[in-house]
Amino acid sequence: MNELGNRLGNRFGDEFGDELEEQWRVELRPVLPPEGFADRIVTNVSQMRRKRARRAFVLWVAIFFVTAGSLAAILKQYEQKRQEQAATQKFVLAMRVTGRTLSLIEERTSRAAIRAKIKTNEVER
C-alpha cells in the first residue's frame, strides 16, 4: 500500500498520494458483517439448493413421462402392427378357404347337373 502511495505520490505529488492512501485505509478497514448476515447466507444457500433440487426433480419427472410416453407409443404401434398382420393373415386364409369351398361346391353341383342331363337324355331315348 505504501509502495503504491509512494509511486502515485511520485507521479501526482505527495499530498495526493497521502490522501489516497488514507482514503484506501479507511475504505479497506476490516468491518464486521451486519447482524444476521451469516444466517441470511445460510438461508439463501439452502433455498438455492432446494430450488435446484426441485428443478432437477421436475426435470427427472418430465424425462420419465416423456420416456414412458414414447415407450408406450412404440409398444402401441408395435402391437397395432402385429394385430394388423395377424388380421391380414387370417383374412387371406378365410378367403382362401371360402374360395376353395365355393369352388368345390360348384364342381359338385356341375357334376350333379351333368349326371341329371345324362339321365334325362337316357329317359328321352
Added chain:
Amino acid sequence: MMNQHQKQRRPGRDRRIWVAAVGLALMLPAVPRLHAQDNPGNDPLFAGTEQFAKGAKDSTEVNLDKNMLNMAGNSLLTKKADGGELAKQLDLVEIRTYDYATPGQYKMEDVQKYSKKLDGGGWIHVVRERSSSENADICFRGGGDGEPSELVIVAAEPTEVSFIHLKGRLSLDDLSKVGQQYGAPALQTRPH
C-alpha cells in the same frame, strides 16, 4: 456432517422413486398387451361345431370382427394387394374347417343339424345338395336394402367339413375373385 447431508437428500430421492413408481403404475394400463389372444368366436349359427374337431387331422378356425377386418383391409390396401376393399366391406368372418385322414370320422346327421338352422329365418338357399356322403348349403340373407348382407356355407365331404359365415356387403363374384387371388380354384359363375 456427511450423514446429515445424506439424510437431507434422502426424502427427495424417495419422493422421486415414489413418483416414478406411481407414474409407471398409471401408465401400465395404457401399454397394450403384447400377446393378446383373440376372442374365440361365439357365432350362434356354429355353436357346438367344436365336436367336429374330435378325430380331425387338421382344424382351422378364423374369427374376424369388424375392427380386425378394417385392419386387414387397410393393410391390404396399403400393400395394394387384392381383397382390401372386400375386407373393409365385411363386418364379420367366422370360419371352421375340419379335415380328416379317413372318411367316416363324423356323422352326416351332425352336419345336417347346422344346415337345418338355415331353413327359414330369412335365409335363401342358392345351393342345397344332399347325399349320403356329401352335403352342401350356400345361403344368403338380405339386408334392409335387398342386397345380400350375410352368406353362410355349410359343406361336408367324406374327409372335410366346413362352416363359413360372412356378414357385410358381399357377392359370390367378389368372394370368388378374392379366393382365386389367394390360391383357391376359379369359380365358374354363370348367368342364370
